[in-house]
Amino acid sequence: MAEQQHEPYDFDTTVDRRGTWCVQWDGVADRFGVDGLLPFTISDMDFTTAPEVLAALRARVEHGVFGYTTWQQDDFLSAIAHWYATRYGTEIDTGQLVYGPSVLSQLSQLLQMWTEPGDGVVVHTPTYDGFRKAITGLGRELRAVPVGDGEALERELSRADAKVLVVCSPHNPTGRVWTADELARMAERAERHGVAVVSDEIHADFVHEGQVHVPWTRVAGAGRWAVVSSGSKSFNFPALTGSYGIIGDPADRAEYLRRMQTAEGLASPAVLSLTAHIAAYREGAAWLDAVRAYVVGNLAYVAERLSADLPELGWEPPQAGYLAWIDLRAAGVVDDEALQRVLVEREKVAVMGGAVYGAPGFVRLNVGCPRAKVERGVEALIRAVRTVTSSPSGV
Numbered sequence: 001m002a003e004q005q006h007e008p009y010d011f012d013t014t015v016d017r018r019g020t021w022c023v024q025w026d027g028v029a030d031r032f033g034v035d036g037l038l039p040f041t042i043s044d045m046d047f048t049t050a051p052e053v054l055a056a057l058r059a060r061v062e063h064g065v066f067g068y069t070t071w072q073q074d075d076f077l078s079a080i081a082h083w084y085a086t087r088y089g090t091e092i093d094t095g096q097l098v099y100g101p102s103v104l105s106q107l108s109q110l111l112q113m114w115t116e117p118g119d120g121v122v123v124h125t126p127t128y129d130g131f132r133k134a135i136t137g138l139g140r141e142l143r144a145v146p147v148g149d150g151e152a153l154e155r156e157l158s159r160a161d162a163k164v165l166v167v168c169s170p171h172n173p174t175g176r177v178w179t180a181d182e183l184a185r186m187a188e189r190a191e192r193h194g195v196a197v198v199s200d201e202i203h204a205d206f207v208h209e210g211q212v213h214v215p216w217t218r219v220a221g222a223g224r225w226a227v228v229s230s231g232s233k234s235f236n237f238p239a240l241t242g243s244y245g246i247i248g249d250p251a252d253r254a255e256y257l258r259r260m261q262t263a264e265g266l267a268s269p270a271v272l273s274l275t276a277h278i279a280a281y282r283e284g285a286a287w288l289d290a291v292r293a294y295v296v297g298n299l300a301y302v303a304e305r306l307s308a309d310l311p312e313l314g315w316e317p318p319q320a321g322y323l324a325w326i327d328l329r330a331a332g333v334v335d336d337e338a339l340q341r342v343l344v345e346r347e348k349v350a351v352m353g354g355a356v357y358g359a360p361g362f363v364r365l366n367v368g369c370p371r372a373k374v375e376r377g378v379e380a381l382i383r384a385v386r387t388v389t390s391s392p393s394g395v
Contacts (some may be wrong), residue, residue, distance in 0.1 A: 009287060011047055011294045012370050024366075028350050032340075037350040040377045043172070043323055045236045045368030049276070050287035053235055056279035057272055068268040071099040071244075076274050080244060083231075083281035087205065090215050098245045098256055099269050102238075103202050104130050106228040106245050108138065109259055111164060113252065114196045114224060115140055120162040122153070122195070126325075126357035128172045131200075135166075144358065147176055150185065157193045165190050167199045169216065170207060173325045173357050173364045175318020177211040180219065187219045196224035202243075205234035205288060207320040208296055220248055226256075232273075234288055235280040236368075242273025295322040298367040298374045302326075305378045310385060322368035326381075329361040332389040336360045342387045347380035 017025045024042045029035045048054070077094040084090045100106040115121065117139035123131050125144040135142045143162060145152045156162055167186060170177045178186075190197050199216035207213045216227050230243035247253040261267040280288075299317035302324050306315045312330045333339055336353045343349050354362025365381065367374045 009051075009290045011291060012372070014370050014372070015046060015048055017046060032344050032350045034344055037344060037348055038373070038376060038380075039350040040366045040369075040373075041350050041352050043233070043321075043366060043368070044238055045291070045322065045366075046370065046373065047236055047291060047368065049236045050280060050284040052283035052287065053237065053276050053279045056275050056283075060272060060275045066271055069271040069274065071269045071274060075278050079278045079281040084215065086285070088213060088215055090218060092215075092217055092246060096246045096248065096253065098247055098253060098260075100228070100243045100245060100260065101241050101266060101270075103200055103228040103230055103243045104134055106226075106243060106256075107131070107166065107198055107200065108134050109256055109264070110196075110198050110226055110228075111135065111138055111140060113255055113259070115163040118161070119164075120156070120159055122156045122162055122165045124168065124171060126173055126354065126359040126362070128168055129356050131166055131168070132358075147171060147174060153186070154189055157189050157195050162193065162195055164196045164198060167197060167216070168203075169199050169201050170203045170213065170320035172203055172321065173323055173352075173362075175321045175323060175325055177207055177213060177319040180212075180214045183214055183216065183219045187216075187221050187223075187225075190225075191221040191223035194223070197226070199225070199227045201227055201229040202233045203321050204229065205231075206292055206295070206322060208292070208317070211319045213320075217246060224249055224252060226252070231277045231280045235276065235284055237273075237276050237280075240273040240276050241270050242277065244277075295368060298322070298369075298371060299324060301371065301374055302365070302367060302378055305382065309382045322366065324365040324367055326363050326365060327361065328363060328385060331385050333361055333385060335388065338388045339363075339384055342384040343380065346387070347384050349377055349380045351377070351381060 024039045024044060028037045028039050077097055080097060081092055081094050084092045119140050120143045121135045121140045122143045122145055124147045132142055143156045145156050201215060204213040216225060225248045227246040228243060232238040247256055303315060303317055306313055310331050315326055318325060336355050340353055343351055352364040354360055365377060
């Protein structure tokens with residue numbers, strides 16, 4: 001498949017991230033035990049952020065003063081409202097907005113507000129490992145519901161100690177985009193059972209053609225709810241920190257802000273995060289459309305190669321995101337450890353195993369990178385699958 005340029009942006013040129021304290025590249029040994037692997041792991045991209053964001057950051061750095069900062073100002077709030085209006089056709093009440101250092105930090109605060117130790121928190125499986133760590137780390141009980149299983153969702157929400165439903169919209173790691181009807185049914189069930197909802201929508205901007213992201217604000221009823229999100233995933237600046245939320249109930253919103261400003265001591269946000277968000281949401285749409293198109297090409301390449309070499313998988317690209325969630329069980333992969341051993345020791349690549357998300361037999365391959373890197377990763381995966389399925393020991 002030929003490389004495609006998306007003028008005026010260049011996504012094919014490799015940016016060397018080694019030696020930049022990068023988790024995906026420099027921290028690979030922390031998870032895989034070996035340095036120097038080619039990584040397809042944590043969900044950030046290998047692309048530089050939008051030039052409009054870089055220009056805004058340079059201008060802010062040139063100012064030279066980085067004092068305490070407020071997020072409660074119109075430049076930031078109106079940029080978020082502008083993004084929702086132009087990207088999703090959704091009007092939001094800027095008075096409902098809050099700020100946080102990350103979506104997981106916001107989730108943690110909301111869980112502490114709305115649950116007690118031992119309470120049940122319902123999530124869809126496979127489950128993003130950050131959710132699992134946040135929920136179990138707070139002493140709450142994770143209640144797993146398979147994606148798309150309405151009966152299981154009803155059963156778990158109806159339990160007396162079920163207090164929060166965490167919705168990943170779109171879903172990580174599967175890339176599933178929830179329909180408006182699916183979300184409305186979730187909202188109705190949660191409200192009927194008195195269960196609060198936290199909708200993590202950080203992957204929303206990467207919904208692909210033919211799919212529509214529906215913000216939770218459009219289906220939320222009278223019950224407790226919050227949306228948590230950030231421009232950092234879409235525009236690739238998570239290291240700047242910073243996220244925002246939308247909390248429906250005024251009392252809950254006030255309590256969240258009290259906790260952040262007092263107990264957490266986070267009254268002042270990261271000024272460069274505010275700067276990046278404003279520039280991204282006001283000026284970055286063209287860059288995002290271009291990078292999304294490039295990722296779609298990468299996913300199409302993965303589908304092409306798997307169809308040719310492992311047709312039994314029947315793999316199709318996800319509805320959203322740059323994470324290829326691949327079920328390898330039809331190819332005979334039954335031992336995740338053996339597959340990881342071959343990928344690391346023989347192929348010298350790092351790919352997230354499905355067991356991390358509670359789904360052995362799957363892998364999650366990050367294709368938010370130049371096409372040449374994707375090609376190396378897919379070829380390595382195909383060879384590794386053939387190795388472990390031809391030899392039980394993987395050698």
